Amino acid sequence: MTALSLAGRTILxxxxxxxxxxxxKYLIDxxxxxxxxxxxxxxxxxxxxxxxxxxIAVLDINLxxxxxxxxxxxxxxxxxxxxxxxxxxxEELLPPHLRGQPRFDKPVEAERLVRALLDLTAxxxx
Amino acid sequence: MSRSEGNRATERSGAxxxxxxxxxxxxxxxxxxxxxIMAGIAVVFVGAYFLHPDQRPYINLVQGxxxxxxxxxxxxxxxxxxxxxxxxxxxxxxxVTIVAAGTAGVLxxxxxxxxxxxxxxxxxxxxxxxxxxxxxxxxxxVITATAIWMVSTVITTPHLYWVQNVGSIAPTLVATVFxxxxxxxxxxVVEHAERDRCSREASLRTANAxxxxxxxxxxRTEEALRFAMRELDHRVKNTLATVQSVADQTLRGAKxxxxxxxxxxxxxxxxxxxxxxxAGRRWEGLRVSDLIELVVGPYRHDRESVSIDCDETFVSxxxxxxxxxxxxxxxxNAAKHGALSTKAGRVTISSSTAANGASxxxxxxxxxxxxxxxxPTYRGFGMTLIEEALAYEVNGRVALQFQGGGVRCEIEVPVxxxxx
Numbered sequence: 229m230t231a232l233s234l235a236g237r238t239i240l241x242x243x244x245x246x247x248x249x250x251x252x253k254y255l256i257d258x259x260x261x262x263x264x265x266x267x268x269x270x271x272x273x274x275x276x277x278x279x280x281x282x283x284i285a286v287l288d289i290n291l292x293x294x295x296x297x298x299x300x301x302x303x304x305x306x307x308x309x310x311x312x313x314x315x316x317x318x319e320e321l322l323p324p325h326l327r328g329q330p331r332f333d334k335p336v337e338a339e340r341l342v343r344a345l346l347d348l349t350a351x352x353x354x
Numbered sequence: 355m356s357r358s359e360g361n362r363a364t365e366r367s368g369a370x371x372x373x374x375x376x377x378x379x380x381x382x383x384x385x386x387x388x389x390x391i392m393a394g395i396a397v398v399f400v401g402a403y404f405l406h407p408d409q410r411p412y413i414n415l416v417q418g419x420x421x422x423x424x425x426x427x428x429x430x431x432x433x434x435x436x437x438x439x440x441x442x443x444x445x446x447x448x449x450v451t452i453v454a455a456g457t458a459g460v461l462x463x464x465x466x467x468x469x470x471x472x473x474x475x476x477x478x479x480x481x482x483x484x485x486x487x488x489x490x491x492x493x494x495x496v497i498t499a500t501a502i503w504m505v506s507t508v509i510t511t512p513h514l515y516w517v518q519n520v521g522s523i524a525p526t527l528v529a530t531v532f533x534x535x536x537x538x539x540x541x542x543v544v545e546h547a548e549r550d551r552c553s554r555e556a557s558l559r560t561a562n563a564x565x566x567x568x569x570x571x572x573x574r575t576e577e578a579l580r581f582a583m584r585e586l587d588h589r590v591k592n593t594l595a596t597v598q599s600v601a602d603q604t605l606r607g608a609k610x611x612x613x614x615x616x617x618x619x620x621x622x623x624x625x626x627x628x629x630x631x632x633a634g635r636r637w638e639g640l641r642v643s644d645l646i647e648l649v650v651g652p653y654r655h656d657r658e659s660v661s662i663d664c665d666e667t668f669v670s671x672x673x674x675x676x677x678x679x680x681x682x683x684x685x686x687n688a689a690k691h692g693a694l695s696t697k698a699g700r701v702t703i704s705s706s707t708a709a710n711g712a713s714x715x716x717x718x719x720x721x722x723x724x725x726x727x728x729x730p731t732y733r734g735f736g737m738t739l740i741e742e743a744l745a746y747e748v749n750g751r752v753a754l755q756f757q758g759g760g761v762r763c764e765i766e767v768p769v770x771x772x773x774x
Contacts, residue, residue, distance in 0.1 A: 245592065246676065246743040250735075251599030254606065268746050290588070292672060292747075314591075334595035 232342050234261030237349050238280065241266045242273045242296060243288040243313065252286060252336070259342050268292075270299050277302075283349050285310040286341075295321045300329070309348035311341070389425045396421035593629070597622065607734035617686070617736075624649055624682035625675075632671050639670045642705050642715060649681045650703065653689045660694070664705040667715050667769055676747045677767065683736040684719050684763055692761050693724030699760075700724075707769065715769045721760030729756040 239261050243249040249266040256263050265276035269291050285303055287296045289312050296312075303310050311330040312322070322329075330344045400418030403411060600621050608614035627648050631640055640648070643664035654660040669677060685694070685701075693699030705717045721727075730737065737754075740763070744750030750767035 244747060245596060245599075246746040247599045247603070247679070247739070248592075248595045249746070250738065251602045254602065266746070334591045335598035336595070 232259055232339065232346065234259040234342060234345060237261045237283045237345065238264045239345065240264050240273065240276055240280075240282040240285040242268075242270075242285060242291070242299065244268045244290075244292045245288075248288075248334070255336075255338050255341070256345075261345070270294065270296070273299055274302075282308060284308065284345055286313060286345075287311070288313045289321050290314075297321065297323060297326065300326055311344055311348070392421045392425040396425065593625070596625065600625075603735040607736075620686050621679075621682065623652075624678060627652075628674060628678040632674060637671045639668050640674050642667045642669050642717070645669060645674055645678055646681060646703055646705075646717075649678050650685045650701070653685045653694050655694065655697070659697075659699065660701045660703070662703050664703065664717075665707055667705065667707045669715070669769065673748055673767060673769070676743050677765075680740050680744055680752070680765070681717075681719075683740045684761070687736055687740075688721055688724070688761065691725070692727060693721035696724050698723045713769050715765075715767050717763075717765040717767075719761070719763035719765070721762070724760050726758055727756045727761055728758075 234256060239256055241249050241252050241256075241263055243252060243266065246268070249268070253263045253266055264280040264282050265272075267273035267276050285299075285308060287300060287310050289296050300310060300312075311332060312326075313334055313336065314331050330348070332341055332344070396418045398418075399414045399421065403414035403418060406414075601618060604618045604621065605614055608617065628645075631644070631648055643662060643666065646662050646664055650660055650662070688694040688699075688701055693701050699721065700723050702720045702722075703717065704720075705715060707713055707715050741752050741754055744752055744765065744767055748767055750765065752766075753764040755762045
């Protein structure tokens with residue numbers, strides 16, 4: 229059995245809460261991944277994507293009242309896989325075509341999240 | 355409308371229906387009576403025409419036909435829903451009567467003409483005309499003129515003829531007056547019933563509208579409640595995520611279990627105090643002075659150690675959370691290493707709001723008379739939070755300096771132009 233490792237993966241975190249975002253960053257760092265940027269809103273997320281291409285993105289659905297859906301559609305068009313972070317009730321913000329994406333309730337279970345990130349990047353590469 | 359009122363209304367309407375029915379039967383009998391009388395008179399006149407063709411032939415014939423037509427009209431044309439039709443036929447009959455009787459009267463030279471016109475007018479007025487004041491006034495005027503004409507003619511007519519005419523016409527007039535009164539009463543009853551029905555309908559509509567309004571209000575309340583519950587769930591999940599993240603990062607920087615316990619408890623208590631204050635103000639926000647007192651106040655070991663000189667700018671609930679956490683880290687740092695760790699140390703916190711285009715809130719944190727400080731070599735979670743959280747979440751600016759005399763921190767965050 230090999231230990232979980234995100235080595236070689238560049239990951240974008242889009243999350244409006246600084247404390248939660250930094251915890252995620254440390255989590256990913258801890259598994260060997262590389263966080264390209266933490267973005268609290270759509271604007272900063274687009275800037276970060278333009279500056280550094282990423283393998284996968286972690287998206288909070290509700291960014292201080294703003295829906296993350298436009299960014300998700302953009303990523304899908306670019307072929308970049310992503311997972312959603314949700315608080316209860318946030319799923320209602322998602323249009324039907326995005327409801328099949330992996331979703332993780334807050335607070336996040338680290339290992340499940342890392343496994344999902346690995347699966348998605350593996351599929352993307354394979 | 356209450357239930358008992360509703361019942362009373364039903365009873366009243368029942369009694370009226372009964373009264374209307376009796377009125378209707380009476381009216382029908384009166385109508386039948388007058389028709390029979392008119393038919394009888396018609397038979398007398400027509401009989402006279404055939405039995406005594408030499409005596410007033412045209413007048414007897416015309417009077418006979420006239421009474422037949424009147425009787426048929428009265429029997430057929432009493433449907434109140436076809437008032438315009440009845441009116442046309444009634445006055446048509448009247449015109450024919452005038453022309454025929456006038457011609458016959460001129461040929462015979464007696465009083466029959468005005469008598470017939472008088473009777474025809476009375477019947478039509480009593481039974482067929484619309485029951486409006488103008489039509490009544492007009493009818494009374496015409497009938498009065500005809501009566502004057504009749505009386506002046508009858509006086510000059512041979513004795514026997516006018517006895518015969520008046521004798522045949524008098525019962526008709528009496529019946530007409532009776533039927534007219536009955537019709538008037540019937541109209542009043544129908545109008546009253548109609549008004550009553552309208553008012554019942556109106557009160558039903560009002561009650562219905564009120565019910566619908568109540569249902570809508572109920573739905574709105576339910577919707578608001580569902581929204582509030584979703585919002586609460588959202589906050590709880592976010593709070594749990596924050597707690598988990600704070601725990602992770604406190605643990606990361608902790609040198610010992612007691613170190614972790616103290617730092618973690620302090621952070622959670624600060625979050626809890628902010629939560630309680632916000633919930634007490636329905637999540638609308640806090641005044642900056644209240645927020646600072648709430649977060650820094652617990653670290654004041656005597657009255658002079660912390661002085662707060664802040665304006666009344668209102669801070670939204672989202673900003674309260676991150677600004678409160680930042681201030682908490684400054685306070686806990688001061689209590690551990692800075693001015694609040696000694697009895698002589700002082701912390702001064704002041705704020706002001708400058709508006710140029712957008713409004714910006716400046717908070718100045720200044721420590722003095724504490725132990726000498728220097729820029730720390732290790733940047734823990736607290737330091738990261740102070741310097742980065744406001745910039746990250748609300749586009750704020752934080753300048754933290756470790757000068758010899760004490761820590762200084764300049765915070766600048768955008769706030770909405772309106773303040774409470």
